[in-house]
Amino acid sequence: MEMDTPERSKVGGASLSNKFEDSPVFSFINSLSPIQPVKSTYATSSVQAYQPLSFSIFTSPHANPQKAPRPQLRDDISEAAATDTGSNNGCSENSAQPNAQTALTVFEPTKINSESSTQCLLNEADKCTDFDAGSPDHNTTCRTFKTNFRPETNEGPSQRKNLFASESATSLECKDEVIDNDWDYLLAGNPDDLLICDPSTEGEEGSDTLVDGGADTCQFLINNTQPSGVESHLHLGTTNQSPDVLVSGTALNGKILEKVQGGDLSSIVHKEESQQQRGMRRRCLVFDPSVSVTSRVKMISDGPKPRKAPAMPTLPGIGLHLNSLTAVSTVSKDLLNVGNMSVHKSQTKVLVACNSLECPTGTSEETSLMVEESSLAIVPIDAVEPHNSPKKRRRKADSSDGDACKRCSCKKSKCLKLYCECFAAGVYCSEPCACQGCFNKPIHEETVLSTRKQIEFRNPLAFAPKVIRTSDPGLELGEDSNNTPASARHKRGCNCKKSNCLKKYCECFQGGVGCSASCRCESCKNTFGRREEFVHEGEGGNVGDKEEEDLEDSQEKAGVKNFDPHAVDLIPITPPFETCGTLVKLPCYSSAKPPKPTYTLPTVISSGLYTSRHLINLKDLTTPTSCGENEDTPARYLINNDSPHGGVTKTSSPNGKRVSPPHSSTGASPNRKGGRKLILKSIPSFPSLAGDGFNDCFANNHKSSSFSATSITRGP
């Protein structure tokens, strides 16, 4: 292992003899050197990738004239941040807005100074939703829109979680923006441009989300890659500490670098895009839960593209009640792509690439495509399936078990009513749907949107998540008026009469939550928590063993899965993750089976994942060193339970009664009787991301030449 002279002198100086250099000790010392050997694969790729890229980006002549070329990335980032905050774009404006924080706070519970960054991203998302993107007052517009969408937005800064972009117009707008702008321009350090809403049009690229944890040590890139998957983003962090540019989606490999250096990046990107667009089919009205979308840079992986994502677990259930996502989501056209997350660590930087909240049941090619093309490291929510092949996905979609992305089969509603799951979920109907006379298609976008508005007008919370999960019984009971109900519907409560709240007919049950006082159900036997009155009438809140088994069976039958009880103890409410130094330590689901998300997944997501302040503190993530060791460790981080918007996890029944998690033959709750009862049927896209699969993926990423996220470290 020959080191460059500089390195050598750094380590041992010229005094080191060649003999010494050849020794293992020397090699080791070198490896420990703070200065990465130039030949270090990792470091090299990162640095090289970054620099050329940055140069290309920031020196683009035809970039926005207003934007001066930026010589250094670090400066660029800082400047970008500054620009962000100072510019007229919605981003900056939003940054100053308290409201802008909420969504992002999910990632930075501790309120780091990356605030501006995150806010900006969020704001950008807003921008996307904004009808008047060009308006200087993006914020206002966006907020208005959001308000229309979710009344909660008015509830306060912390309440703002609805980034749902129901306005396709905006999406289109964003799309146009992306298209119209030269790639270089987009990357020319213009924060606004960088944060471009992902078009949710057919064939459009998925939106990627960058979340800058802003932590001094960690940055996270959440890349919600669309089916087209191989996308990268340049993120201009606003954090002073870590103004790194994050490029995710795929590794910046030599190929891309070459192209970039040669100034041919745009062509590459476009080409790639066109190729990838084929896979896109399903569009979503609801978008990326994350924060914002950035301009996308296609990264072409050096090595052969993985046929399948390393561990493309799906988020079963994510598609069912995507409406939840709407509550918090922003712009991504394909909200379905949220489930996968990859983490790549680089020195002190950590990128978390959410490679798409993928529609687990993605029967469509998009899913397959996404899987195949996406080179992102994926953190499967469903760690059970390490490598989801397209086939598997299809099968999954078809299966009745946990198929999140179910397709509707509306006949009379034209898929323009809440009856329609697609519509309710905020997604367009797609091929798999068996609907008739469907209007829930891009062609009828206006109709869809207007209908949505109508429905919302009638019931502002119509598209809100059905269920709110929280460890605080009061929340579900509707006692906390200050907290925005993640689910108005649930708040309204179910009205079951014959199902005993033990079937999916019951929204509460389906959502994996207990019935609350708001419910008017009869003979409630909801295993997730009965109505108080029934509890009192019954065993005082406890369910007999026999009955418990039966109930659990019913849950299992219904496909409603609870989270691993073990997870309860492992769940750091805040911060959810074990703090990492520089690595992200993500919990690994049991290799056997991850918690099986159910239909409520979307709900959960919407209710807490992206909106909750403490849902995920990516900052605290540390890259797992080994997945194997965590095999038996269920997801540790769950959505913040105390989040007003509902966490994903539920440690107790709403009534504070004992909850009987369903049997999990799948291994989801292997030891449910051992610990607190935890119900996490729906896996937060994010948290899930951090699940076992996360580690696995991460590991896989490193193993494989392709990884979703590449953290770029700035040079010395």
Add this chain to the structure above:
DNA sequence: GAGTTTGAAACT
């Protein structure tokens, strides 16, 4: 796959 059941959504 067809028919039934169920409860939410929509309507009056």
Add this chain to the structure above:
DNA sequence: CAGTTTCAAACTC
């Protein structure tokens, strides 16, 4: 707001 109807998912066979 309450009652009824409509609807599509969930469920059963």
